[in-house]
Amino acid sequence: MDELPVVTERLTVRRFDAADVPAFAAYRSDPAVARYQSWDAPVPDAEARRLVAEFAAAGEGAPGWFQYAVELRGGGGLIGDVGVCVDPNRMQAELGFTIAPAHQRRGYATEAARCVLDRLFGTGIRRVSAECDARNTASARLLERLGFRPEGHRRRHTWLKGEWTDDLLFGLLAEDHGGPEIFACRPNLLVRDLAASVAFYADVLGFWVGWRWSDRQARFLAGDEPTEPGTALVGRDQVQLMFTQVDGSHTTRLHLDVSSAAQVDELFREWSGRGAEIAEPPFVRPWGMYEMRLHDPDGNVLRVSSPPAH
Structure with a gap:
């Protein structure tokens, strides 16, 4: 050691x-x-x-x-x-x-x-x-x-x-030991309610909360950026997501990559057990990816995928 x-x-x-x-x-x-x-x-x-x-x-x-x-x-x-x-x-x-x-x-x-x-x-x-x-x-x-x-x-x-x-x-x-490790994705999501989005990703999907716009050390954006409570950062494993609060509908799609089908299944059990809205449970797509899809409070689609089997 x-x-x-x-x-x-x-x-x-x-x-x-x-x-x-x-x-x-x-x-x-x-x-x-x-x-x-x-x-x-x-x-x-x-x-x-x-x-x-x-x-x-x-x-x-x-x-x-x-x-x-x-x-x-x-x-x-x-x-x-x-x-x-x-x-x-x-x-x-x-x-x-x-x-x-x-x-x-x-x-x-x-x-x-x-x-x-x-x-x-x-x-x-x-x-x-x-x-x-x-x-x-x-x-x-x-x-x-x-x-x-x-x-x-x-x-x-x-x-x-x-x-x-x-x-x-x-x-x-x-x-x-080790568990599923998401290794790619860093979007900036536009959300209607910053607090609701942070709570969902932290409490349901198990992300950590890095900072919120109200933190003094986070006040580095340009003057024309949204005012508080406009921005926050959350993360899990090697993924970091930024949220920016903007009125209106701004749904998008996220691709969260994991290393194996077993890890997709493990995240499916973890997140569905906490009440996440699973749009499609895991199955093999026509292009070979093993994937599930779920929605966050803004309707953003999260696609969790593992590489095609060889």
């Missing part, structure tokens, strides 16, 4: 150090962050220092828990953590993740967790498990985007913070 840190497209995944204590204590003390977690908010400074010291001293890959610090690439500071617990048999592990509220819904948890999963499976781990409170739909959807499969629903299984909670169980095998 390569030494930490690991740099991804937008993040640095590294060991914890003492300088992380204030940021760690801040996001773990947020009641919304702690709601479905085992700890209580707020987290006292002394407890935060103790935990960060334990994280910094732990051995990556050794049996037990190891916590990865996640920061924005280029020294942007700690924004969350990803934890793994390696079984004593060193063939299976558990996964958990926490991201500060100000950095949620941008795909950072997915990007960091994928980096950690790559490291885990690279050491010979054969299976990774995860679980979450059944009400924590954001975590459940994130696990599904990472390729985890639902494996159970334990009713009133955990007594936590004065109530019985239902648990959702997920599992990911080494041979299933």
Whole structure:
């Protein structure tokens, strides 16, 4: 296994150090962050220092828990953590993740967790498990985007913070790691309702939200471009889509390419399970492409295709 840190497209995944204590204590003390977690908010400074010291001293890959610090690439500071617990048999592990509220819904948890999963499976781990409170739909959807499969629903299984909670169980095998990867498409779609389009692509199709026009750092368009809330960026895998809000009807067609028919089928199951309007389920077209078609809220047609079989 390569030494930490690991740099991804937008993040640095590294060991914890003492300088992380204030940021760690801040996001773990947020009641919304702690709601479905085992700890209580707020987290006292002394407890935060103790935990960060334990994280910094732990051995990556050794049996037990190891916590990865996640920061924005280029020294942007700690924004969350990803934890793994390696079984004593060193063939299976558990996964958990926490991201500060100000950095949620941008795909950072997915990007960091994928980096950690790559490291885990690279050491010979054969299976990774995860679980979450059944009400924590954001975590459940994130696990599904990472390729985890639902494996159970334990009713009133955990007594936590004065109530019985239902648990959702997920599992990911080494041979299933990777999942469908869209690798080509960067259009600018004209949409009637920016908020509705962003919500559909994020909540139903599993795209991360990069920025919206209301973000100060995004104010770089020319003066004759649409005013807020006119523009946003979303993405998944290597695809990025821009939305520009303009009145009227502007339907178009998008071509999203994946590597195999099995990945088309997997996206069909994922998206139809979240309520996407599937216009045509997957089948082999006359020209040999295995393809499905679906519509977004503006009626734009998304064609998801794999190469012809040889």
